[in-house]
Amino acid sequence: MEATSITSGERSILERSPLARLPDRALRYGLTALAALILALIVYFFFRLAGEARPAFEKEGVLGFTFGNEWNVSAEVFGALPLLVGTLITSFLALLMGVPVAVATAIYVTELCPRGVRAPVTVLIELLAAVPSVVYGLWGIFVLAPRLQPAEQWVADKLSFIPFIGGGTVTIPNYFVAGLVLAIMILPIVSAISREVMATVPADHKEAALGLGATRWEMIRIAVLPYCRGGITGGAMLGLGRAIGETIAVTILIGDSPQLGHHLFGQGYSLAAVIANEFGEAQGLHRSALFAAGLVLFVLTLLVNAIARLLVLRAARARTPKGAAQERAESVPPTIAGTAGL
Amino acid sequence: MSAGRLAPYGLTPARKRRDRTARGAILAGTLVALIPLLAIVYYLLEKGLGSLSWSFFTTDPTGNTFFKAASIGGIQSAIIGTIEIVALASAISIPIGIGVAVWLVEYGRNSWFANTVRFFVDVMTGVPSIIFGLFIYIALIIGTGSSYAGYKGSLALSLLMLPIVIRSVEVILLLVPAALRESALALGAPRWRVIFSIVLPTALPGIVTGVLLAIARAAGETAPLLFTAGATLKTNTNLSQFMNSLPVQIYNDVTSPTTAVVDRAWAAALTLVLMILVLNLIARLAARRSRIA
Numbered sequence: 001m002e003a004t005s006i007t008s009g010e011r012s013i014l015e016r017s018p019l020a021r022l023p024d025r026a027l028r029y030g031l032t033a034l035a036a037l038i039l040a041l042i043v044y045f046f047f048r049l050a051g052e053a054r055p056a057f058e059k060e061g062v063l064g065f066t067f068g069n070e071w072n073v074s075a076e077v078f079g080a081l082p083l084l085v086g087t088l089i090t091s092f093l094a095l096l097m098g099v100p101v102a103v104a105t106a107i108y109v110t111e112l113c114p115r116g117v118r119a120p121v122t123v124l125i126e127l128l129a130a131v132p133s134v135v136y137g138l139w140g141i142f143v144l145a146p147r148l149q150p151a152e153q154w155v156a157d158k159l160s161f162i163p164f165i166g167g168g169t170v171t172i173p174n175y176f177v178a179g180l181v182l183a184i185m186i187l188p189i190v191s192a193i194s195r196e197v198m199a200t201v202p203a204d205h206k207e208a209a210l211g212l213g214a215t216r217w218e219m220i221r222i223a224v225l226p227y228c229r230g231g232i233t234g235g236a237m238l239g240l241g242r243a244i245g246e247t248i249a250v251t252i253l254i255g256d257s258p259q260l261g262h263h264l265f266g267q268g269y270s271l272a273a274v275i276a277n278e279f280g281e282a283q284g285l286h287r288s289a290l291f292a293a294g295l296v297l298f299v300l301t302l303l304v305n306a307i308a309r310l311l312v313l314r315a316a317r318a319r320t321p322k323g324a325a326q327e328r329a330e331s332v333p334p335t336i337a338g339t340a341g342l
Numbered sequence: 343m344s345a346g347r348l349a350p351y352g353l354t355p356a357r358k359r360r361d362r363t364a365r366g367a368i369l370a371g372t373l374v375a376l377i378p379l380l381a382i383v384y385y386l387l388e389k390g391l392g393s394l395s396w397s398f399f400t401t402d403p404t405g406n407t408f409f410k411a412a413s414i415g416g417i418q419s420a421i422i423g424t425i426e427i428v429a430l431a432s433a434i435s436i437p438i439g440i441g442v443a444v445w446l447v448e449y450g451r452n453s454w455f456a457n458t459v460r461f462f463v464d465v466m467t468g469v470p471s472i473i474f475g476l477f478i479y480i481a482l483i484i485g486t487g488s489s490y491a492g493y494k495g496s497l498a499l500s501l502l503m504l505p506i507v508i509r510s511v512e513v514i515l516l517l518v519p520a521a522l523r524e525s526a527l528a529l530g531a532p533r534w535r536v537i538f539s540i541v542l543p544t545a546l547p548g549i550v551t552g553v554l555l556a557i558a559r560a561a562g563e564t565a566p567l568l569f570t571a572g573a574t575l576k577t578n579t580n581l582s583q584f585m586n587s588l589p590v591q592i593y594n595d596v597t598s599p600t601t602a603v604v605d606r607a608w609a610a611a612l613t614l615v616l617m618i619l620v621l622n623l624i625a626r627l628a629a630r631r632s633r634i635a
Binding site for chain 1: 389446450476
């Protein structure tokens with residue numbers, strides 16, 4: 001959109017004077033600098049975090065720290081395996097329970113529900129994202145966990161022959177409860193992304209399936225789900241990223257025990273929880289180890305999120321051949337969730 | 343996807359049954375998804391409403407956690423702290439966020455640099471909130487050798503809000519019709535006037551929605567404040583000192599063995615959720631007023 005001058009020597013009368021063009025240039029470079037600042041900030045913080053984590057990595061070794069199975073503050077032995085395992089178990093439990101429900105809500109809202117129900121259901125699910133993490137923790141530990149404990153004990157007794165699930169005594173805070181609450185917490189984002197992807201399924205495909213005599217469910221299975229697979233996977237990965245990084249609710253619900261739990265209903269710890277719980281009093285090597293735990297967490301979420309974004313992006317690109325952002329934005333009406341970057 | 347799965351047998355009872363079962367399962371899944379919200383709201387009201395009173399909002403927590411309910415105090419310092427910290431965080435992140443979004447839409451477009459920025463902003467939305475707390479701790483507490491302060495909490499929250507603001511504003515700016523920009527440019531308006539007089543005003547309701555949702559998100563965050571703003575009992579309006587906030591106070595109260603303190607946590611949680619719901623409500627109303635989204 002630059003004004004091109006018609007004459008070569010003198011200024012065209014249509015061209016603005018250099019002074020009048022100044023604000024334009026200032027705005028342009030100012031805003032570019034702002035955008036560059038964002039990149040610089042991320043890189044700066046990453047290296048500072050790595051720097052603070054160095055003493056712990058130097059003592060234990062990077063692999064020794066990440067996969068060492070002892071977290072003992074008084075003996076100054078720091079192996080993050082119990083934390084890493086806690087983070088992964090709770091996050092995968094969250095995916096296992098949260099994604100099917102989220103996809104069901106998305107299918108219901110886009111394909112099955114009566115028109116008048118659509119908006120209220122969408123808003124109610126999005127409001128789940130408005131509940132603060134600490135309130136989930138409060139509700140989880142005082143309402144959900146005590147009521148769930150008898151049921152969990154029953155399952156643990158019945159399935160005592162399966163290692164890692166049954167056998168032990170069920171504590172009130174445990175991996176399972178933390179995973180369940182995480183499942184609730186990732187529901188809105190997975191649901192929102194799935195909904196957005198499902199809205200892009202061409203009506204032709206659906207009508208073709210129905211025209212061939214498919215039932216509603218067959219239409220969903222044949223026309224909608226395969227078309228959305230990439231997008232739903234991306235949404236689930238974004239949910240995974242959220243679950244991995246979720247701190248306060250997990251800190252309250254996982255039991256904060258640095259020993260690796262022996263079964264699903266035992267107490268454990270997670271990477272984020274150990275930081276929230278121990279950082280306040282930590283000094284020296286302990287603090288460095290917590291920074292190292294933060295770095296592991298950071299890298300883990302970066303990887304998961306990068307993969308997720310690529311999947312979602314590719315799913316969106318497949319829709320619009322040119323990948324034109326403008327076109328894309330018009331074809332997918334943004335929901336509140338979309339605009340909030342949930 | 344062979345045709346054999348579909349038509350040849352007509353709508354057999356088995357297919358009908360499968361259809362009904364699947365639709366039932368989908369409906370059941372949706373209902374299950376609605377249970378947690380209702381349960382949380384119900385228990386917040388049941389356990390929190392009883393402790394709400396005028397003095398609850400106008401007294402500071404006392405720290406006397408082992409005595410009777412009357413002496414544990416209210417949440418005044420937490421409310422004031424939350425409002426101040428979040429206000430400063432908004433003042434930092436909203437202008438920068440809108441600026442970057444304008445750059446992405448009006449200047450960067452689909453250049454490789456703009457796409458890189460976009461990608462990193464997306465990745466930033468996924469960074470755990472406690473990591474932002476650690477970032478600020480390293481830069482401003484280890485870096486300067488000073489202690490916790492309210493404004494450091496604000497900075498941690500603004501890091502968290504930035505990507506949310508950028509992405510939501512970008513989505514809205516993309517919806518401003520290109521014809522509006524082109525007509526203004528054709529009339530001879532310089533680019534900056536097009537942005538300030540045409541693009542931003544047109545997108546305003548949508549921008550308000552995105553910004554309010556980012557504020558609502560930040561108001562509920564505990565983790566970034568734990569090691570940046572700290573926690574304190576007394577009401578403090580000075581952002582360069584330790585500052586209490588609602589989420590941090592709830593977090594500290596949850597672990598208390600005293601019932602009265604846990605009750606205070608419920609009432610504080612009810613207050614916090616109400617504040618956030620009001621922000622969400624206004625955001626949704628603003629979205630409804632928008633003509634382009």
